[in-house]
Amino acid sequence: MITVMNVSKRFGRVAAVDDISFEIQPGQALALWGSNGAGKTTLIRCLLGVLRFDGSIHVNDANVRKRGKLARSHIGYVPQELSFHEDTRVAGALSFFAGLRRSDLRRCTQLLDQVGLGGQDRKRLRDLSGGMKQRLALAVAMLSDPPVIVLDEPTSNLDSEGRSEVVRALKVLKDEGKTILFASHRADEVMALAARVLVLDAGRLKRDTTPAEMWSGADQVRTMRLCLADASEAAAAQILRDAGHAVNLNGRGLCVNVAQDQKASPFRDLARAQIVVRDFELLEDYPQPEQGS
Amino acid sequence: MSAIATKPAEILRSPSFAQATLAFARRELRDALVSRWFLLYTIGFAFLAVATSFMSLAGSGSLGFAGFGRTAAGLLNLVMLVVPLMAMTAGATSVAGERERGTLIYLLAQPISPRELLLGKFLGLAVALSASVCIGFGLSAAVLAWRAGGTGVASFLMLVALTCVLATVMLSVGLLISVCTRKAGVAIGVAVFTWLGFVFLSDLGLMAGTIVFKLRVQELFTLAMINPLQAFKMSVVTQLNASLDVLGPAGAYASRQFGAALPWMLLGVLLAWGAVCLSLAAVIISRRSPA
Numbered sequence: 077m078i079t080v081m082n083v084s085k086r087f088g089r090v091a092a093v094d095d096i097s098f099e100i101q102p103g104q105a106l107a108l109w110g111s112n113g114a115g116k117t118t119l120i121r122c123l124l125g126v127l128r129f130d131g132s133i134h135v136n137d138a139n140v141r142k143r144g145k146l147a148r149s150h151i152g153y154v155p156q157e158l159s160f161h162e163d164t165r166v167a168g169a170l171s172f173f174a175g176l177r178r179s180d181l182r183r184c185t186q187l188l189d190q191v192g193l194g195g196q197d198r199k200r201l202r203d204l205s206g207g208m209k210q211r212l213a214l215a216v217a218m219l220s221d222p223p224v225i226v227l228d229e230p231t232s233n234l235d236s237e238g239r240s241e242v243v244r245a246l247k248v249l250k251d252e253g254k255t256i257l258f259a260s261h262r263a264d265e266v267m268a269l270a271a272r273v274l275v276l277d278a279g280r281l282k283r284d285t286t287p288a289e290m291w292s293g294a295d296q297v298r299t300m301r302l303c304l305a306d307a308s309e310a311a312a313a314q315i316l317r318d319a320g321h322a323v324n325l326n327g328r329g330l331c332v333n334v335a336q337d338q339k340a341s342p343f344r345d346l347a348r349a350q351i352v353v354r355d356f357e358l359l360e361d362y363p364q365p366e367q368g369s
Numbered sequence: 370m371s372a373i374a375t376k377p378a379e380i381l382r383s384p385s386f387a388q389a390t391l392a393f394a395r396r397e398l399r400d401a402l403v404s405r406w407f408l409l410y411t412i413g414f415a416f417l418a419v420a421t422s423f424m425s426l427a428g429s430g431s432l433g434f435a436g437f438g439r440t441a442a443g444l445l446n447l448v449m450l451v452v453p454l455m456a457m458t459a460g461a462t463s464v465a466g467e468r469e470r471g472t473l474i475y476l477l478a479q480p481i482s483p484r485e486l487l488l489g490k491f492l493g494l495a496v497a498l499s500a501s502v503c504i505g506f507g508l509s510a511a512v513l514a515w516r517a518g519g520t521g522v523a524s525f526l527m528l529v530a531l532t533c534v535l536a537t538v539m540l541s542v543g544l545l546i547s548v549c550t551r552k553a554g555v556a557i558g559v560a561v562f563t564w565l566g567f568v569f570l571s572d573l574g575l576m577a578g579t580i581v582f583k584l585r586v587q588e589l590f591t592l593a594m595i596n597p598l599q600a601f602k603m604s605v606v607t608q609l610n611a612s613l614d615v616l617g618p619a620g621a622y623a624s625r626q627f628g629a630a631l632p633w634m635l636l637g638v639l640l641a642w643g644a645v646c647l648s649l650a651a652v653i654i655s656r657r658s659p660a
Binding site: 121124126127128144145146148149151153155158159160161172173175176177178220 | 384388396471474475477478480481482659
């Protein structure tokens with residue numbers, strides 16, 4: 077369904093994506109895992125053809141560089157946060173995108189009901205909560221019923237309820253056989269949705285693995301968000317990685333995955349390096365991956 | 370949230386060039402028509418046109434409203450000041466604003482091309498600007514017809530038509546600025562500076578160049594033609610059936626040299642400006658990162 081061959085993208089001297097290759101089979105759900113600056117968003121933007129890149133990407137046999145429009149018609153894209161004119165009403169936004177995706181206007185109403193936004197069509201986008209906006213973005217992505225859904229950290233700005241709603245919706249899409257590619261920094265989401273995980277670091281593909289391999293004893297894994305002094309975050313992330321933890325550093329803190337009975341170990345490792353943890357938060361669990369997923 | 374039903378498998382089609390362009394044009398027009406700048410410019414135009422008509426007779430020692438022809442001539446300089454500023458700022462904020470808000474990436478992630486987006490925005494804004502100009506002039510025309518009679522309507526209509534062309538050309542310049550900048554504030558700054566260049570600096574430059582380099586009249590005319598506002602001014606003066614001698618030796622030279630072909634040449638210069646700027650903008654938006 078998706079073939080990525082030797083894709084590189086440089087911004088000046090910095091290689092944001094460095095010679096990455098992988099394939100995704102139809103119906104497969106794949107997660108991109110990595111810290112801020114690992115190259116997840118850049119790779120997604122290359123896949124959508126909105127950034128120029130070296131190498132080749134095919135979506136459903138459409139070459140993204142040569143036939144970008146066709147390739148994008150096979151993809152429904154959900155950004156980190158829906159960015160569209162805030163004064164627009166929900167119905168207006170959906171009908172505009174329906175025009176771009178050559179979708180039936182009746183499907184707009186149907187989709188709004190299905191994502192739980194029925195009756196909200198007169199609301200302006202600025203009056204929607206983060207979760208509602210993401211569900212609207214999901215409805216936009218589904219307008220033309222594309223076979224591929226690409227999501228860039230779709231839950232990172234949401235509260236726990238909003239996250240659960242989006243993850244549930246994605247599980248439904250996955251069960252329907254959609255090919256899903258998503259970036260995430262949450263182990264629980266990856267375990268709930270993905271069959272494969274690509275671990276990116278500094279633009280390079282470090283591992284092509286499964287959630288079960290990545291977090292052995294996955295049913296016992298919890299995600300903790302640590303609050304540190306900004307200056308020590310990068311060093312702390314490296315120390316925790318060296319100690320064998322799966323770590324994700326983003327704008328909202330440092331997330332580390334730990335075994336249920338080893339939650340104190342990151343604190344120990346950081347204390348040894350004299351890095352002070354100011355606060356921490358244990359993030360909620362999601363349903364564990366089903367057998368064979 | 371219930372299951373998202375999928376429709377039966379069918380070939381996914383992306384919109385045609387015309388469909389995507391018109392979708393953006395409609396959206397841009399709708400947004401512009403409810404915006405404050407549209408209302409402000411429209412009212413401003415009507416006020417200026419009526420005020421200019423009223424002032425036109427004051428110089429001859431009497432009070433009252435001048436006719437359409439005289440008002441059109443009086444409005445020329447005001448149009449040259451206001452319309453380029455209005456069109457260039459509207460164009461400049463267009464793509465740069467989308468880029469700054471982060472909406473450009475989301476739009477370009479849809480099955481459309483950057484050129485369709487640009488052309489759609491251009492068409493939508495061009496119609497909105499022309500509507501603003503026409504409504505503004507229309508309101509003043511109603512007052513003029515009531516108070517001053519209908520003499521010189523053709524000149525007035527020609528001014529309106531050429532003003533719409535000028536607005537469209539300056540919109541292209543604004544869009545070119547917009548695709549080259551990342552922030553709407555910077556785009557507006559560059560647009561205002563470019564407007565100053567067109568309106569004031571090029572005139573001053575020509576005068577200084579004529580004195581310092583002792584430019585010949587044909588060189589002066591060629592240099593004046595580089596500025597679309599000068600081409601617009603000559604076009605309007607030609608259409609008002611006035612002698613180009615009022616524009617000095619360059620005008621007299623153009624009149625002698627090109628004769629009946631001059632109006633078409635001037636229109637060609639204006640349209641070439643629009644076409645070149647829009648084409649450049651299309652190339653740049655296709656090559657530039659939308660982030």
